[in-house]
Amino acid sequence: MHPSYHDLPGFGRRSIHHTPEEVEALMLYQLGALEGMCRREGLYIAYVKPHGALNNDMMRDPQLLRAVLRSVKLFQDGLPLMIPVTLRYAEHQALAEEEGVPLLLEAFADRAYDNEGQLVSRRQAGAVHEDPDIIVRQALSFAHKGGVYSATGQWLPLPADSLCVHGDNDQALAAIQAIRQALTQPES
Numbered sequence: 001m002h003p004s005y006h007d008l009p010g011f012g013r014r015s016i017h018h019t020p021e022e023v024e025a026l027m028l029y030q031l032g033a034l035e036g037m038c039r040r041e042g043l044y045i046a047y048v049k050p051h052g053a054l055n056n057d058m059m060r061d062p063q064l065l066r067a068v069l070r071s072v073k074l075f076q077d078g079l080p081l082m083i084p085v086t087l088r089y090a091e092h093q094a095l096a097e098e099e100g101v102p103l104l105l106e107a108f109a110d111r112a113y114d115n116e117g118q119l120v121s122r123r124q125a126g127a128v129h130e131d132p133d134i135i136v137r138q139a140l141s142f143a144h145k146g147g148v149y150s151a152t153g154q155w156l157p158l159p160a161d162s163l164c165v166h167g168d169n170d171q172a173l174a175a176i177q178a179i180r181q182a183l184t185q186p187e188s
Contacts, residue, residue, distance in 0.1 A: 003030040004051035015053040020067035023054070027071035035075075047104060048072050049082040059084055059118065062095065069099040082106050085158045087117035107160035109139035109179065110172070112151040117158055120151055128166070135175040136182050139163055143183060 003026070006016070018026065031048065038044055050058060050068060058064040065083070072081045077100070083092060085105035096103035110129045112120040120127040129135050141148045147157040165172050165179070 002049055002051045003027050004054050015057055018064075020063045023058075023064055023067040024071045024074075027068055028075060031071070031075045045076070045079065047080040047082050049106070055084060056119065059086055059092075062091075065092065065095060066099065069096055069101045073099055073101050078102065080104050082162060084108070084119065085117065085160050087156060087158070089117075089159065104161045105159060106162040106164055107142040107148070107158055108164045108166075109135045109142070110165045110175065113148060113156055113158075115150045115152060115154045115156075117150075117156045126151060130171055132171050132175040132178050135165060135171065136178045139165075139179045140182055 006026070027048075027050075031045065035045060048068075049055075054064075054068075058068050069081060072079050080102040081096065082104040083106065085107055086092070089105055092105075093103055108119060112127050112129065114120050122128060129138065138148055142158065142160050142163060146159050147155060150156055163179070165175050
Protein backbone atom coordinates (compact mmCIF):
# COMPACT_ATOMS: atom_id res chain seq x y z
CA MET A 1 0.00 0.00 0.00
CA HIS A 2 1.52 3.30 -1.13
CA PRO A 3 -0.80 6.16 0.00
CA SER A 4 0.00 9.75 -0.87
CA TYR A 5 -1.39 13.23 -1.06
CA HIS A 6 -4.09 13.65 -3.71
CA ASP A 7 -1.60 14.99 -6.29
CA LEU A 8 -2.18 13.13 -9.54
CA PRO A 9 -0.38 15.62 -11.84
CA GLY A 10 2.67 15.67 -9.54
CA PHE A 11 2.64 11.90 -8.92
CA GLY A 12 2.27 12.57 -5.19
CA ARG A 13 5.63 14.33 -5.05
CA ARG A 14 4.31 17.80 -4.18
CA SER A 15 3.55 18.77 -0.60
CA ILE A 16 -0.06 19.68 0.07
CA HIS A 17 -0.73 21.15 3.49
CA HIS A 18 -2.98 18.96 5.60
CA THR A 19 -3.66 18.91 9.31
CA PRO A 20 -2.79 15.68 11.10
CA GLU A 21 -6.52 14.89 11.25
CA GLU A 22 -6.82 15.36 7.48
CA VAL A 23 -3.80 13.09 6.90
CA GLU A 24 -5.39 10.43 9.09
CA ALA A 25 -8.64 10.64 7.07
CA LEU A 26 -6.72 10.59 3.77
CA MET A 27 -4.83 7.48 4.85
CA LEU A 28 -7.98 5.66 6.03
CA TYR A 29 -9.77 6.48 2.78
CA GLN A 30 -6.93 5.10 0.65
CA LEU A 31 -6.41 2.04 2.85
CA GLY A 32 -10.12 1.23 2.72
CA ALA A 33 -10.28 1.64 -1.06
CA LEU A 34 -7.31 -0.62 -1.63
CA GLU A 35 -8.58 -3.20 0.83
CA GLY A 36 -11.79 -3.46 -1.19
CA MET A 37 -9.83 -4.03 -4.41
CA CYS A 38 -7.58 -6.57 -2.69
CA ARG A 39 -10.52 -8.46 -1.26
CA ARG A 40 -12.04 -8.73 -4.75
CA GLU A 41 -8.85 -10.41 -5.98
CA GLY A 42 -8.27 -12.58 -2.90
CA LEU A 43 -5.29 -10.49 -1.77
CA TYR A 44 -4.49 -8.53 1.37
CA ILE A 45 -2.45 -5.50 2.43
CA ALA A 46 0.83 -6.69 3.97
CA TYR A 47 2.27 -3.30 4.96
CA VAL A 48 1.81 0.43 4.36
CA LYS A 49 4.48 2.62 2.78
CA PRO A 50 3.53 6.29 2.32
CA HIS A 51 4.63 7.79 -0.98
CA GLY A 52 6.41 10.92 -2.13
CA ALA A 53 5.79 14.21 -0.41
CA LEU A 54 3.59 12.67 2.30
CA ASN A 55 6.45 10.31 3.13
CA ASN A 56 8.96 13.18 3.26
CA ASP A 57 6.65 15.50 5.19
CA MET A 58 5.82 12.95 7.89
CA MET A 59 9.53 12.33 8.43
CA ARG A 60 9.99 16.02 9.23
CA ASP A 61 6.79 16.52 11.24
CA PRO A 62 6.22 14.18 14.20
CA GLN A 63 2.51 15.11 14.31
CA LEU A 64 2.02 13.95 10.72
CA LEU A 65 3.95 10.77 11.44
CA ARG A 66 1.77 10.16 14.49
CA ALA A 67 -1.35 10.69 12.33
CA VAL A 68 -0.08 8.13 9.81
CA LEU A 69 0.72 5.68 12.61
CA ARG A 70 -2.73 6.14 14.13
CA SER A 71 -4.47 5.60 10.81
CA VAL A 72 -2.56 2.36 10.22
CA LYS A 73 -3.32 1.14 13.75
CA LEU A 74 -6.99 2.06 13.41
CA PHE A 75 -7.23 0.38 10.01
CA GLN A 76 -5.66 -2.92 11.09
CA ASP A 77 -3.96 -3.81 14.33
CA GLY A 78 -0.51 -5.31 13.68
CA LEU A 79 -0.19 -3.91 10.14
CA PRO A 80 3.42 -2.71 9.65
CA LEU A 81 4.30 0.81 8.52
CA MET A 82 7.38 1.24 6.33
CA ILE A 83 9.17 4.56 6.69
CA PRO A 84 12.48 5.93 5.42
CA VAL A 85 15.33 5.38 7.84
CA THR A 86 16.91 8.66 9.02
CA LEU A 87 19.32 9.56 11.79
CA ARG A 88 16.21 9.99 13.97
CA TYR A 89 15.19 6.34 13.52
CA ALA A 90 15.31 5.62 17.27
CA GLU A 91 12.79 8.43 17.90
CA HIS A 92 10.59 7.08 15.11
CA GLN A 93 10.79 3.55 16.52
CA ALA A 94 9.81 4.85 19.96
CA LEU A 95 6.84 6.75 18.51
CA ALA A 96 5.70 3.67 16.58
CA GLU A 97 6.02 1.53 19.70
CA GLU A 98 4.00 4.11 21.65
CA GLU A 99 1.26 3.93 19.01
CA GLY A 100 1.47 0.12 18.83
CA VAL A 101 2.47 -0.12 15.17
CA PRO A 102 5.22 -2.43 13.87
CA LEU A 103 7.81 -0.38 11.98
CA LEU A 104 9.95 -1.29 8.98
CA LEU A 105 12.91 0.99 8.16
CA GLU A 106 13.60 1.53 4.46
CA ALA A 107 16.78 2.68 2.74
CA PHE A 108 17.03 3.99 -0.82
CA ALA A 109 19.76 2.64 -3.06
CA ASP A 110 19.12 5.16 -5.82
CA ARG A 111 18.82 8.38 -3.84
CA ALA A 112 21.35 10.74 -2.27
CA TYR A 113 21.17 11.53 1.44
CA ASP A 114 21.79 14.80 3.28
CA ASN A 115 23.71 15.01 6.56
CA GLU A 116 20.50 14.44 8.58
CA GLY A 117 19.87 11.15 6.84
CA GLN A 118 16.99 12.64 4.84
CA LEU A 119 16.71 12.19 1.09
CA VAL A 120 18.14 15.07 -0.94
CA SER A 121 15.33 16.94 -2.71
CA ARG A 122 14.75 15.80 -6.28
CA ARG A 123 15.00 19.48 -7.23
CA GLN A 124 18.74 19.34 -6.50
CA ALA A 125 21.29 17.98 -8.95
CA GLY A 126 22.56 14.55 -7.97
CA ALA A 127 19.53 13.67 -5.81
CA VAL A 128 18.70 10.61 -7.91
CA HIS A 129 21.48 8.16 -8.74
CA GLU A 130 21.27 6.98 -12.35
CA ASP A 131 24.51 4.98 -12.54
CA PRO A 132 23.85 1.30 -11.69
CA ASP A 133 27.35 0.98 -10.18
CA ILE A 134 26.64 3.78 -7.70
CA ILE A 135 23.25 2.26 -6.88
CA VAL A 136 24.81 -1.16 -6.26
CA ARG A 137 27.58 0.31 -4.07
CA GLN A 138 25.03 2.18 -2.00
CA ALA A 139 22.84 -0.93 -1.65
CA LEU A 140 25.84 -2.98 -0.53
CA SER A 141 26.82 -0.27 1.94
CA PHE A 142 23.39 -0.47 3.57
CA ALA A 143 23.43 -4.27 3.54
CA HIS A 144 26.97 -4.86 4.79
CA LYS A 145 27.90 -1.71 6.72
CA GLY A 146 24.54 -0.58 8.13
CA GLY A 147 24.64 2.86 6.58
CA VAL A 148 25.79 5.08 3.78
CA TYR A 149 27.74 8.27 3.11
CA SER A 150 25.82 11.52 2.67
CA ALA A 151 26.17 13.64 -0.48
CA THR A 152 28.84 15.63 1.36
CA GLY A 153 30.77 12.57 2.54
CA GLN A 154 29.50 12.24 6.14
CA TRP A 155 28.96 8.67 7.38
CA LEU A 156 25.32 7.99 8.28
CA PRO A 157 24.57 4.92 10.43
CA LEU A 158 21.20 3.91 8.98
CA PRO A 159 20.00 0.37 9.73
CA ALA A 160 17.46 -0.83 7.19
CA ASP A 161 14.90 -3.62 6.96
CA SER A 162 14.12 -2.95 3.30
CA LEU A 163 15.87 -1.48 0.28
CA CYS A 164 14.13 0.58 -2.42
CA VAL A 165 15.06 1.30 -6.01
CA HIS A 166 12.52 3.59 -7.66
CA GLY A 167 10.76 2.04 -10.64
CA ASP A 168 10.67 5.34 -12.52
CA ASN A 169 14.47 5.40 -12.59
CA ASP A 170 15.59 4.47 -16.13
CA GLN A 171 18.27 2.21 -14.69
CA ALA A 172 16.01 0.51 -12.13
CA LEU A 173 15.81 -2.96 -13.66
CA ALA A 174 19.54 -3.16 -14.40
CA ALA A 175 20.33 -1.85 -10.93
CA ILE A 176 18.03 -4.34 -9.19
CA GLN A 177 19.51 -7.24 -11.14
CA ALA A 178 23.03 -6.06 -10.27
CA ILE A 179 22.10 -5.61 -6.58
CA ARG A 180 20.64 -9.12 -6.42
CA GLN A 181 23.77 -10.56 -8.00
CA ALA A 182 26.07 -8.57 -5.70
CA LEU A 183 24.14 -9.56 -2.57
CA THR A 184 24.29 -13.25 -3.42
CA GLN A 185 28.06 -13.21 -3.92
CA PRO A 186 30.34 -13.74 -0.92
CA GLU A 187 31.89 -10.54 0.46
CA SER A 188 35.46 -9.96 -0.64
